[in-house]
Amino acid sequence: MSAIETDSLTRRFGDVTAVDGLDLEVKDGEVYGFLGPNGAGKSTTINMLLGFTPPTSGSGTVLGYDIVEESQAIRQSIGVLPEDFGMYDRLTAHKHVQFAIEVKGADDDASALLERVGLEDAADRKAGGFSTGMKQRVALAMALVGEPDLLILDEPSSGLDPNGAREMRSIIRAEVDRGATVFFSSHIMEQVEAICDRVGIMRDGRLVAEDRIDALKDQFDAESQLVLTVDTVPDDLLTELRTMPSVSDTHVSGSDIVIVLNDSSRKAAVINTVEAAGVEIDDITSKEPSLEELFAKLTTDDVSKSEVIGA
Numbered sequence: 001m002s003a004i005e006t007d008s009l010t011r012r013f014g015d016v017t018a019v020d021g022l023d024l025e026v027k028d029g030e031v032y033g034f035l036g037p038n039g040a041g042k043s044t045t046i047n048m049l050l051g052f053t054p055p056t057s058g059s060g061t062v063l064g065y066d067i068v069e070e071s072q073a074i075r076q077s078i079g080v081l082p083e084d085f086g087m088y089d090r091l092t093a094h095k096h097v098q099f100a101i102e103v104k105g106a107d108d109d110a111s112a113l114l115e116r117v118g119l120e121d122a123a124d125r126k127a128g129g130f131s132t133g134m135k136q137r138v139a140l141a142m143a144l145v146g147e148p149d150l151l152i153l154d155e156p157s158s159g160l161d162p163n164g165a166r167e168m169r170s171i172i173r174a175e176v177d178r179g180a181t182v183f184f185s186s187h188i189m190e191q192v193e194a195i196c197d198r199v200g201i202m203r204d205g206r207l208v209a210e211d212r213i214d215a216l217k218d219q220f221d222a223e224s225q226l227v228l229t230v231d232t233v234p235d236d237l238l239t240e241l242r243t244m245p246s247v248s249d250t251h252v253s254g255s256d257i258v259i260v261l262n263d264s265s266r267k268a269a270v271i272n273t274v275e276a277a278g279v280e281i282d283d284i285t286s287k288e289p290s291l292e293e294l295f296a297k298l299t300t301d302d303v304s305k306s307e308v309i310g311a
């Protein structure tokens with residue numbers, strides 16, 4: 001069974017189609033990053049999965065429960081870190097987590113959960129005085145209650161400092177190690193690149209790409225760079241490099257030859273060509289495309305709709 005499955009899921013608000021025929025499948029046990037620029041439809045999708053926003057058309061299941069008919073069972077079974085983690089100002093962090101434990105009928109230890117999210121020292125302070133990051137940590141502790149099979153986290157690191165973001169990553173890893181599935185939306189690409197098995201990229205309510213990150217980089221010809229520090233650059237070497245398959249640009253910078261490739265597996269061929277020209281290579285560095293660059297390409301370029309999954 002898939003943890004999340006949607007079939008042509010659609011939500012319109014007046015003239016705006018926030019989510020447009022979404023077919024999503026999140027497999028059991030994976031970490032799935034749900035990405036997209038502001039307004040792409042991520043929160044609307046999550047709100048439909050949780051039963052907060054009814055779909056205009058289409059259908060979906062979460063842990064096998066229907067998102068329209070069985071949303072209460074869904075909310076009872078999963079852990080959610082919502083985008084807007086409303087807190088009760090006058091309740092302490094401990095009371096918030098205790099409340100979540102009671103609602104779920106779980107037997108967790110609230111103090112242990114607060115320690116896990118790094119809030120043990122603030123457990124007895126009222127949430128009204130908490131920073132955004134502290135509130136986010138409380139909300140995460142609440143999401144972890146009952147060891148849920150699925151965690152849905154909407155922007156889990158948005159309010160966190162770098163230490164908090166690192167702790168969030170290790171909590172997500174620990175959750176996956178105990179068998180949970182994690183579905184989370186994020187704008188923080190390093191975070192996503194560090195922990196996701198697969199990503200789906202939304203744009204204008206549609207999924208424009210979905211795959212493992214390395215496969216996406218190959219699929220969309222993301223560019224990698226090879227920098228060769230050399231003793232000399234023969235006149236005709238650059239011309240020869242430019243005619244090689246997959247080489248999209250070359251230039252010289254000081255004693256470096258910079259070669260831009262849209263297929264990183266061609267690096268060895270480039271190095272062989274340079275050596276065959278009698279050039280001594282003193283150093284080799286290479287830079288792989290980042291998910292950030294890929295994200296920019298997929299969400300700002302005019303990606304043709306034929307490249308869009310399922311179109």
Ligand SMILES: Nc1ncnc2c1ncn2[C@@H]1O[C@H](COP(=O)(O)OP(=O)(O)OP(=O)(O)O)[C@@H](O)[C@H]1O
Pocket residue numbers: 013016017018036037038039040041042043044045
């Ligand atoms: N309740 C609503 N009423 C009207 N329009 C809405 C409503 N909720 C969302 N929208 C619209 O639907 C589109 C998708 O919004 P959504 O919040 O799902 O995007 P998002 O990908 O989560 O964005 P962000 O990254 O900024 O959180 C936007 O055009 C938004 O204005």
